[in-house]
Amino acid sequence: HTLVAQMRARVKRLAQNGDEDDSPEVKRQLVEKVEQLARAVARVTEFGFPLDLNLSNTDVRELLYEVLLRFHEDFSTRGISLEIEVASEVKHATVDRLKLREALGELVRNALHALPEQGGKLGLRARVAQDDLIIEVADNGRGTDEPLIDQTFSDGDGRRGAEPKRAGVGLKLVKAVAEQHGGRVTTTSEQGEGTHVQMRLPLRA
Known part of the structure; x- marks a missing residue:
């Protein structure tokens, strides 16, 4: 999934570069992507199966x-x-x-x-x-x-x-x-x- 790949890449950069990339904006973007993923997982759980209406x-x-x-x-x-x-x-x-x-x-x-x-x-x-x-x-x-x-x-x-x-x-x-x-x-x-x-x-x- 593209979103997961983006999160993985960002976390790897943070791990490698430490404080260099540890800016408030980087943190905000990472939190936003985590929230997006959480919403996506919740929706797949709700709609990913043939549940009754x-x-x-x-x-x-x-x-x-x-x-x-x-x-x-x-x-x-x-x-x-x-x-x-x-x-x-x-x-x-x-x-x-x-x-x-x-x-x-x-x-x-x-x-x-x-x-x-x-x-x-x-x-x-x-x-x-x-x-x-x-x-x-x-x-x-x-x-x-x-x-x-x-x-x-x-x-x-x-x-x-x-x-x-x-x-x-x-x-x-x-x-x-x-x-x-x-x-x-x-x-x-x-x-x-x-x-x-x-x-x-x-x-x-």
Whole structure:
């Protein structure tokens, strides 16, 4: 796994160079990678097996805003322009609330990774079409000209240049959650223009 390899290399450098690389920034980056790995392991534990869905009648609008609230500090400190469009017909859906919340969190997190350190736009849209709930997350970050969607959900999403596999595990889980619900995920991306991800789920209600 790319994240594990990065952590191993960083720890080796710290062991070899001692105080030379033992700066606050190096420590911060290492802690961040450990936290990323912990989140990835937790999600694989939750979604890596064919567990049954815990379906419930879920207020979709409330869930969307709950997900966005988790990233409020990122939006604020980085000056990210957030565009939210939730159609009036988006109300309730019979879904696994926990799994959908985590999947949407992954999409927002990946979009944040694709944006520059300051500025950028992130859009979250939701609508209903043909008895399906459609949720879309888009950013105007780096984007990629690499073939989508096969590579996106196998080895990584090709974003962030030198870190193409950074979001691989997360996006695999997004796809798994959608398919567990009988839905699907599609993506479009263009180098320098950004990435658009659409999750389509049956309402079931």
